[in-house]
Amino acid sequence: MIQLKVNGADQSFSGTPEMPLLWYLRDVLGLTGSKFGCGIGLCGACTVHVNGQATRSCVTAMSDAAGKEITTVEGLNKNGLHPVQKAWLQINVPQCGYCQVGQMMQAVALLNSNKKPTDQQIEDAMAGNICRCGTYQRIRAAIKTAAGEMA
Amino acid sequence: MSPIENVSRRDFLHGGVFAAGALVLGVRFSPSLLIADALPHDTHVDLATFHPSAFVGINPDGTVWIVAHRSEMGTTIRTSLPLVVAEDLDADWNRVKIEQAIGDKRYGDQNTDGSHSIRSFYDVMRAAGATARLMLIQAAAQQWNVPAAECESELHVVVHRSTNQRAGYGELAAAAAKLPVPAKEDLKFKLKSAWRYVGKGEVSYDIEALVTGKAIYGMDARIDGMVYASVERPPVLGGKAKSYDDKEALKVAGVRQTIPIDPFQPPPAFQPLGGIAVIADNTWAAFQGRKKLNISWDNGPNETYDSAAYKNELRETSHKPCKVVRNVGDADAAFTKGGKIYEADYYVPLLAHATMEPLVALAEFKDGKVTAWAPTQNPQAAQDIIAKELGIAKEDVICHVTLLGGGFGRKSKPDYVAEAAVLSKKVGRPVKVVWTREDDIKFDYYNAVASMYMKAALGADGKPTAWLQRSVFPPITSTFDVNAVYGDPGHLQQGWLDIPYDLPNLRIENGPAKAHVRIGWLRSVANIYHGFAVQCFTDELAIAAGRDQVDYLLDLIGQPRTIDFTGVDYPNYGASMQTYPWETGRLRHVTEMVAEKSGWGKRQHSKGSGVGIAAHRSFLTYVATVVEVEVNDQGEVRIPRVDTVLDAGLVVNPEATRAQFEGAAVFGTSIVRSGEITATKGTIRQSNFQDYPVARIGDAPLQTNVYIVESDAPPAGVGEPGVPPFVAAFCNAVFAATGKRVRDLPFTSLGFS
Numbered sequence: 031m032i033q034l035k036v037n038g039a040d041q042s043f044s045g046t047p048e049m050p051l052l053w054y055l056r057d058v059l060g061l062t063g064s065k066f067g068c069g070i071g072l073c074g075a076c077t078v079h080v081n082g083q084a085t086r087s088c089v090t091a092m093s094d095a096a097g098k099e100i101t102t103v104e105g106l107n108k109n110g111l112h113p114v115q116k117a118w119l120q121i122n123v124p125q126c127g128y129c130q131v132g133q134m135m136q137a138v139a140l141l142n143s144n145k146k147p148t149d150q151q152i153e154d155a156m157a158g159n160i161c162r163c164g165t166y167q168r169i170r171a172a173i174k175t176a177a178g179e180m181a
Numbered sequence: 182m183s184p185i186e187n188v189s190r191r192d193f194l195h196g197g198v199f200a201a202g203a204l205v206l207g208v209r210f211s212p213s214l215l216i217a218d219a220l221p222h223d224t225h226v227d228l229a230t231f232h233p234s235a236f237v238g239i240n241p242d243g244t245v246w247i248v249a250h251r252s253e254m255g256t257t258i259r260t261s262l263p264l265v266v267a268e269d270l271d272a273d274w275n276r277v278k279i280e281q282a283i284g285d286k287r288y289g290d291q292n293t294d295g296s297h298s299i300r301s302f303y304d305v306m307r308a309a310g311a312t313a314r315l316m317l318i319q320a321a322a323q324q325w326n327v328p329a330a331e332c333e334s335e336l337h338v339v340v341h342r343s344t345n346q347r348a349g350y351g352e353l354a355a356a357a358a359k360l361p362v363p364a365k366e367d368l369k370f371k372l373k374s375a376w377r378y379v380g381k382g383e384v385s386y387d388i389e390a391l392v393t394g395k396a397i398y399g400m401d402a403r404i405d406g407m408v409y410a411s412v413e414r415p416p417v418l419g420g421k422a423k424s425y426d427d428k429e430a431l432k433v434a435g436v437r438q439t440i441p442i443d444p445f446q447p448p449p450a451f452q453p454l455g456g457i458a459v460i461a462d463n464t465w466a467a468f469q470g471r472k473k474l475n476i477s478w479d480n481g482p483n484e485t486y487d488s489a490a491y492k493n494e495l496r497e498t499s500h501k502p503c504k505v506v507r508n509v510g511d512a513d514a515a516f517t518k519g520g521k522i523y524e525a526d527y528y529v530p531l532l533a534h535a536t537m538e539p540l541v542a543l544a545e546f547k548d549g550k551v552t553a554w555a556p557t558q559n560p561q562a563a564q565d566i567i568a569k570e571l572g573i574a575k576e577d578v579i580c581h582v583t584l585l586g587g588g589f590g591r592k593s594k595p596d597y598v599a600e601a602a603v604l605s606k607k608v609g610r611p612v613k614v615v616w617t618r619e620d621d622i623k624f625d626y627y628n629a630v631a632s633m634y635m636k637a638a639l640g641a642d643g644k645p646t647a648w649l650q651r652s653v654f655p656p657i658t659s660t661f662d663v664n665a666v667y668g669d670p671g672h673l674q675q676g677w678l679d680i681p682y683d684l685p686n687l688r689i690e691n692g693p694a695k696a697h698v699r700i701g702w703l704r705s706v707a708n709i710y711h712g713f714a715v716q717c718f719t720d721e722l723a724i725a726a727g728r729d730q731v732d733y734l735l736d737l738i739g740q741p742r743t744i745d746f747t748g749v750d751y752p753n754y755g756a757s758m759q760t761y762p763w764e765t766g767r768l769r770h771v772t773e774m775v776a777e778k779s780g781w782g783k784r785q786h787s788k789g790s791g792v793g794i795a796a797h798r799s800f801l802t803y804v805a806t807v808v809e810v811e812v813n814d815q816g817e818v819r820i821p822r823v824d825t826v827l828d829a830g831l832v833v834n835p836e837a838t839r840a841q842f843e844g845a846a847v848f849g850t851s852i853v854r855s856g857e858i859t860a861t862k863g864t865i866r867q868s869n870f871q872d873y874p875v876a877r878i879g880d881a882p883l884q885t886n887v888y889i890v891e892s893d894a895p896p897a898g899v900g901e902p903g904v905p906p907f908v909a910a911f912c913n914a915v916f917a918a919t920g921k922r923v924r925d926l927p928f929t930s931l932g933f934s
Contacts, residue, residue, distance in 0.1 A: 046434050046465075053465040057409070062401035063394020065586070066464070067537050068618040072870040075537060103394035111393070118392045122384050125840055126255030127391035128398060128537040128586025156878045160870065162537045162587050163255045164847025165840070166881040 032096045036061070037105025047093035051085075052076045054092055055102060063103035063131050067160070074159030077132040078102045084139035086158075103131045106138065114138050117176035125163035133159045137173050146177055224248065225280045231354035233316055233362050235287050236309040237266055243337060243351030245270065245277045250288035251298045252558045253281075253387070254536075254588030255844075256900050257837035258298045260386045262306050264378040265299075265833060269310030269371055271334035272350070274378065279386050284560025284580040292559040294593045294702065295754065296800035296898025299833055303896050311368040313357075320356035321348050336377075373893075382834035387584065399541045399556030399583045400615070407543060407611035408437060410604050411467035414456035414624055417480040417863035418698050419447065425457050429473035435466025439474070440607050442600065448663045449699050451566040453600045454624060460608055464615050480863060486697035488530070488630070488859035495632035495694055496526055498653045503692035504667060507678050507749045510686035515647030520638035523725055527635065527714035528925045531858035532628040533867070534703050535875055538586020539621040544601035545611035550577040551602045556585040558593035566595055567602040578602075589704040589848075594626050622873050623865040626701025627858055629654040633714035643726025644736060647686040650718075652677055652711060655696035666693035668707070670750040676711035676797055676905060678751050681765050683739030697863060704848060705904035708799040712905030713912065713926065716795035720913040721922065730794050730913070731776045738796070741766025754801055760895055761801045771805040771826040771890060772796045778888055779807035779824035786917070789813060793913025795906040800898030802829040803890075806846075806906040808882075810914040816933045818915065820850065823885040825903060830894035838899045839887040845903025846885045850876040852904070853911050854934070855927050 032043040036059060043054060055061045055078070064087055067075030071086040078087045079101040106112045111119070114134050124130045133156070140147055140155040147155065152173050161169065225246045229238025238246040247266045253259035263279050266272075282288050290301065314334050321339035322329035325346050332341045340347045373380075390396040415421055421444040430436055437460045444455035457474055461467035516522065542555040544567070551571065557563050560580040568575040585592055597614060604612040616624075631654035637645040657672060658665035668691045670678075678689060703709075723733035744763040746753075753761060772794070776782070779792065786792065789812045796805040806825040812818050823846045832838050855874040859866050867873040912923040921931050 049463075049465045053463055056401075057463040057465070060403070062397075065398075065537070066400060066539065066615075068870055069468075070618075070869055070871075073537070073618075115392045119384075119388060122388070122836060122840070124255075124385070124388060124391040125257075125844055126253075126537065126585060126587045127387070127396055130391060131394045134392065153879045158877075160537065160875055160877060161847075162535060162589075162875055164844035164850075164876070164881060166847060166876075166878045167843060167884060168840075169878065 032092050034095050034097065035099045037101060043092055045092070047091060049092050050088050051078070051090040051092060051095045051100065052087035055087060061102050061104050065128055065131060067129065073129070074136060075129045075132040077135040077159065079135060079139060082139070082142065084136045103135060112138060113179040114141065114176045117172040117179065120175060121168045121172040123165050123168040123172050125165055129159060129161045133161065133169055137176065140173070141177055141180055145181055147173065225278070231313070231358040233312050234309045236306065237270065237313050239313065239350055239354045241351045241354050243276055243349050245272045245350065246280055247277055248282050248288070249279050250282035250291055252293040252582050252585055252588065254293070254558065254585035254592065256841060257385045257834055258293065260383055261834040261837060262298060262302055264383055265303055265306035266310040268376060268378045269307045270314045271336055271371065273337040274383060276337060281582050283582065284564045286561060291561050292593050293588070294558055294590050296900040296902065297754065299896045300756065300801065300898065303833070307370055308365060308368060311370050312362060315363050315368060316357040316360050317350055317353045319360055320353045324348065324356060379833050380831070380835070382836045384836065396584050398538050398586045399543070399554065400538050400586065402543045402554040402583055402613070404543065404545065404611050407613050408460050408462065408608060409464045409467045410458045410460050410612050410614045411471045411617070412442065412456045412458045412600060412614065413471050413474050413476060414454045414620065415444065415478055415480070418449065418483045419444070419481040420478050421455055421481070422457060423477045423479045425477065426475040427457070429475070430459055430470040433466060433470040433473060435462040436470035437461055440604060442603060448659070448661050450661050451562060451594055451596050451599060452570070453596055453603060458604055460604070460612070467615065468617065483697045483863040486860050486863040488861070491630065492528065492632065495630065495653045498692040498694065499526070499632045499634035499651045503651050503653070503690040505688060506673055506691050507689040508687070509684060512647040512649050512686040512688040515686040516638050518646070520640050520646050521725070522636065522638050523722060524634070524636045525718055525721060525924060527633040527710070527717065529631050529710035529713060530856070530926065531630045531698065532703055532852060532856045533622050533625045533858050533873055534589045534591035535622065535873060536587030536589055536591055539618055540591070540597040540616040541614065542598040542601040543611060543613040544598065544605045546571065546602060546606040549573060551605070552579045552581070553598055553602060554581045554583055555595070555598045556583050556592055557595055557598055558585065558588045558590070559595060562593065563595035563598040566599045570599050570603050571606055590702040591625060594701055618870070619868040622867050622869060626660060626699040628703035628706065628709065629656065629700050631710035633710060635714055635718040637718070637722055639722060639726055643728055645684055645722065648682070648684050649688050650677070650680070650714070651690040651692055653692035653694050654710065655694040655700050657700050657702055659696035660699050660701060666695050667691055670752050672707040674752050674754070675707035676715060676799060677707065678749055679744060679763055679798065680715055681744065681763070681768055681798065682737040698860065698865070705799060705901040708797065708901070708905040709852060709908060712795070712797045712799070713908050716797060716906065716909030717912050717923070720793065720916065729782065731772065731781050734772055734794065734796060735769060738765050738769050738772070741769060756801055761897065763798065767803040767828050768796050768798055771803050771828050774888065774890070775805040775807050775824055775826040778826060778886065781807060789918055791914050791917025793910045793915070793917055795909035795913060797902070797906040797909070799902045799905055802827055802897040802899065802902040804902050804906045806910045808907065808910040808914045810911070810918050812915065812918045812933070818933050820882040820911070821884070823882045823907065824888070825885065825907070826888045826890065827899070827902065828890035828892055829897045829899050829902070830892050831896045832889055832899070833896065835889055838889060841899045842887040842903040843885045846907045847876050847881045849904045849907035849911060850881055852908055853923070853926060853928055854880055855929065857927050
């Protein structure tokens, strides 16, 4: 039995320990905000926080999530929108939106560790998150906006 | 209007986790999940107290329901078309609720591709709004016993000024519902000066759902009792399983059963590809079980397909006389008269769509009927193929449209929706088919691989005295007709038949090519390879002539005129030539404007830096783009800036349009940098983002500036037209920066990255 915390709530899992955290979140818990994009950690659509670190949930086995605190977009901020989400609204970032939860989870992790990232630091931190619609210039702008809000 | 209020309205309406975000279903919800129990006609619009058309309904509380019958894949169309209704209804956007249509022919065409949603439905939506508004005015006039002509609307209210009477739309709904629907000739449309929404735009109706993770895509759809499927498909198109062993697969925890799917009968069209499906309790178990299948394949005749050899075949074909599809003057005679001859071969490989949401569909076969939920661009085509595969009537198929995690044309081909329906019938439960990224890359309907041969003779003044161009590519029609080998007019029109230059001698040809994979349409389609060849060859000629590229391009475009297509099969994207003539003056204008906006010729470029330009009309929209690049000694290319100018006629939603052109630059970046699908022995070699890379944040343009030409011309497309000129301008910029001419895409073959 694997014990973990998801968005502050205790959970236990008795299934296959190799199952990636993504499918546990989506298929077992019904938390569908985190997306399946590539299954091998190359696109970032599945990004969640594991003990505060941005993590690709599609390549994180449940056995590795044991005892950890998982935060998904559903638990990002229970009292309204997170400043990163507000910035995403303000800059009107999403097109199809499918990758944007992963983008925002990555951006939140960046801003939690670096209050005022440079352009290069933004690029480095976001390099693992693909947006096929091509919203990158708005993602850069939104991260800067959020950084200003969170400062 | 704040988007936060926007979503809270919907939360209030539906409640529940699945309904909280984007409105997935055009029907009522069961209390628990997404079970649809309604018939196609049973929409919120239809159930509204007053519903003069299939597109708009008004309830006594003043709520205005508007149907979005086109699919939302990121273009904001789900918002923009309802905005047009709201405009001529004079409705308060804050009191509008949008309902996503199911597939239903009463809405007309629902295939959301070809960049024509606004163009084809602008007038329909205006009429829907104006009809409802006129009836509300008539209802008020009756109640007040005054002439309707003295009444007017004023944002969700009808007023009669001289008697100072006012009534809200909701109050009037019941009375309006009793009136006859007025004739089209009686409709009055709002004057442009009074427009609130059209030309100003709105953010996506779904934006808060999108940033909170509550939006429901096809990947997120679920209903009670559903099982998950993953399908091992024949690795070569047209192949089939000779035999298979599922013993190990069935041992995987969570796997329930395996089911063979019949191979398709050629042509493939939208039929499932066949293969072996693994049915399981969750997605992961289905994936794992599939890996344990042991299948022996009969690959069939396409096993001989090899991309390297095929490229040579296309090129050889393009070097011989082909079918003439347009002719002006006598190019051959002019070539013999001297002038300097230039020739070049251009090549674009197969391209995959790689939408961020891999293909997925959920379907339930029950009591001889199918209900499907899918991220589809084409729900009516999904109905058709499901009906055909299952031998039931189209009317017995309900196809709900979820949000789409990207589309780019792939999701207008509903083979994956048919798979879900076929499997549900065999399993006896609702089945959700989930494609892996590898499935998505390997079993696409690829944008055609194409080879273009270009030849021109330049006169003493540097201008072409003769121009010959031949394209050879396996046509999209091959997906629907096993004998099709030539380009059809629908794709030859795309930047090829309509080369916009004023040339005395011009011959355009097309050669045959047999398809060995499914060929389909991808954002901008044939314009990608045609525009690349024409606009890069133009750049080559400008340099050969010692001319500034902008001046030369303008010279070739010539004086403003309407292109004469007499004797040419030029479909003009299905639009009439009277309403949407091909006006070279508009192409000139965007070219001049982008030169000015980008500071063409005025900015200094350091070593390894350069700019390129291209101009192209597609989907009835005129676009010119300037791309600036920086290339270091290692051949690493950065794109600091892009300027693009578009003339799409009337633009309903400028903000969404800017976003489309920003995105088009990134889409084009992927094509130039890394887009390439290849096959060996008929099997696609690429599988995921490590070998089919798409542009990441650092690869993409740092800044794309989009300028929209103010125009009262009829609306044209905005989703696709940004890609073709970007691709060519990018390659021209690389030449300016490095002296290396990109003629084969992607440009990695020249050592760039």
